[in-house]
Amino acid sequence: MTEAVEIVEVGPRDGFQGIGPFIPTETKLSFLERLVGAGLRRIEIGSFVSASALPQMRDTPEILAACARWPTLRPQVLVPSERRGREAAAAGARDLAYVLSVSDSHNRNNVRRSPSDSADEYARLLDGLPPGTFVRLNLATAFDCPFEGRIGEAQVLALLDRLVPMKPDAEICLCDTTGRADPAQVGALFAAAQARVPQARTWAFHAHDTYGLGLANVHAAYARGVRVFDASFAGLGGCPFAPGATGNVATEDVVWLFERMGVATGIDLSALIPVARDGAAIPGGLPGGRVREALSTNPDACAAARLT
């Protein structure tokens, strides 16, 4: 193992949020405990949003408070506005993910604002945050929009021109919301973005596997120097506002990819697989990924993930 990547587990937010039947808080905490046990250190545990819009996320404050029991865990929460960011910070969140979409129609669908207004909102959010707050900035529909199709690089770069100087040490995540990015596009956009705003300290990639390109895109981003990757255990997830866009890339698939390549993830695949199997069985969930099933039908292969 010569290098390392950081996997941000987003299943408890991006995976759970689209599930209709409420997952009991204790069940969520049990999944979190097992994910931490498998070696995950950064987990997006929920979001501060309207309980009527996303009732599944209504227990996020309670879950955030409970995370104090796991000293290795950095719990991250998603916030779509200044007000929700302040609420999250007041509730003790130290890792915030703010999201806006590059495409106008997706952003309006999501938060009823233009991307430009969401950029202004980001500035206001940053102004009010306690010192030391870690900020992740998610650019949704950075590659493709369910309503507008493929997004041009210039549109993303123009938004980065505005956003990055507001907080150059924020972690910038380019998100393939629909799963319709391809590896050439992923490599090209990260290269262009890195050249355009070289002051950005950390880049991250959020892949969906809807069309089977999740790992190809992750690898393309890795080849451009990206070392932080979102993934969802059992491949749970999808954007409730992006029709057909089921399927975050599965954490177990991303771990398999990197461990096979000799790149350390810090995650114990044999501990993760049973959690993913139980995650795939959550009533109302939309699981994805290949490794869970491949290793479950062929358990001897589990050992093959590590070559060393």
Next chain:
Amino acid sequence: MTEAVEIVEVGPRDGFQGIGPFIPTETKLSFLERLVGAGLRRIEIGSFVSASALPQMRDTPEILAACARWPTLRPQVLVPSERRGREAAAAGARDLAYVLSVSDSHNRNNVRRSPSDSADEYARLLDGLPPGTFVRLNLATAFDCPFEGRIGEAQVLALLDRLVPMKPDAEICLCDTTGRADPAQVGALFAAAQARVPQARTWAFHAHDTYGLGLANVHAAYARGVRVFDASFAGLGGCPFAPGATGNVATEDVVWLFERMGVATGIDLSALIPVARDGAAIPGGLPGGRVREALSTNPDACAAARLT
């Protein structure tokens, strides 16, 4: 579209061979007709092998003869020995694929010979072929073996040293039989092989998607200049001698990858998807792939494959 790749449809051989219930010859021909209609120009239509070992392939001579009705089609047949190669040529085959495994245990399991003996057999096969026969040389377990695990580059290169000079204009296909190759390994092996036997005219890649890395590996091979890719409609397939190795990379997924990248495949995805859907429903089949389902649940997305 600035470049082009050639997709070799292997479903009618690699996909069908592991299916227990005999698929009626007329059904096979109907699938072939629709695959040709979708734009596939090279199809591995069967194999000349022992009818007791692989009864599903027993109608290959009949299918080969019927292929004359499609003037755009180059039907390819798999042969494991000199004798079977002669039989195939006598039956009118002009495109032969000879297969041997890099790993000793897999080759013995498959054809009851050492790889070295299979290399000698390849030389004898070549000696007896009619002039103008196109030869594809498949190196199975070039990356990983179900019995021996990861295969070292040196082992593959030593075999290429022997095989390539016998017929430098053969198409050399490196096969990820287990689906456990990773994109770094795929890129590195193709680079090493191209440097080692520069006289080899054409390289091809045969990917499996068992662990979700099929398209990532295809893209890695493409990045190294490979332009010929095996794929199976509906992702049907797997090696009957490689436990757990279900899942050739799906043709529709490979088409999606390249069309999204702006690389021409010559295949009409909207014509292929219904064939793949019917292929996935063949009794006893083991389908795979993501694009078929993604486009079936979200038909509008079909148009999105082409960006131009």
